[in-house]
Amino acid sequence: SVCGSGVVNMVGDYKVCIDEATAFLNVAKSCIDSIGEFLSGKMYPFAVNASFSCELFIKAIMIKQSPTQEFSRGHDLKQLFDALDDKDRTAIRSAYNKKCSKPLDELLDESSKAFEDWRYALEKGVSICVTGIIAFAEALQEYNKAI
Numbered sequence: 001s002v003c004g005s006g007v008v009n010m011v012g013d014y015k016v017c018i019d020e021a022t023a024f025l026n027v028a029k030s031c032i033d034s035i036g037e038f039l040s041g042k043m044y045p046f047a048v049n050a051s052f053s054c055e056l057f058i059k060a061i062m063i064k065q066s067p068t069q070e071f072s073r074g075h076d077l078k079q080l081f082d083a084l085d086d087k088d089r090t091a092i093r094s095a096y097n098k099k100c101s102k103p104l105d106e107l108l109d110e111s112s113k114a115f116e117d118w119r120y121a122l123e124k125g126v127s128i129c130v131t132g133i134i135a136f137a138e139a140l141q142e143y144n145k146a147i
Helices: 014-031 035-065 077-082 086-097 104-111 114-119 130-146
Strands: 009-011 070-072
Touching: 014 035, 014 130, 035 070, 035 077, 035 114, 035 130, 077 086, 077 104, 086 104, 086 130, 104 130
Parallel strands: none
Antiparallel strands: 009 070
């Protein structure tokens, strides 16, 4: 279907989306198990997997809240988060704030395109807040379990 903004929505399966988001988060966390390994080459897979897990957890919320199981396309975490209902954003923000002192809006401004940017990190300089993106993913995961 096409929304008024011209954005095409997709239809998804909530359980599949949650399972995949969890798998990507687990891979991201495995990359930071050893700081030596992390610093010697696992930063890229960490950032890609952590940010993609956030994307999928947000899309799972959209699927769950939609009577037609629709979610917005795209990888931009800030746009996807902003597309959620106020009550969803408020609950997620509260859970995130208990895990991380970095303001969520600041994290989203810095990391909204992390999935895209980190896949091509060899081409340009990139950065990511490791604790912030994990805190966001975990807050999203917890919220999905609660809804």
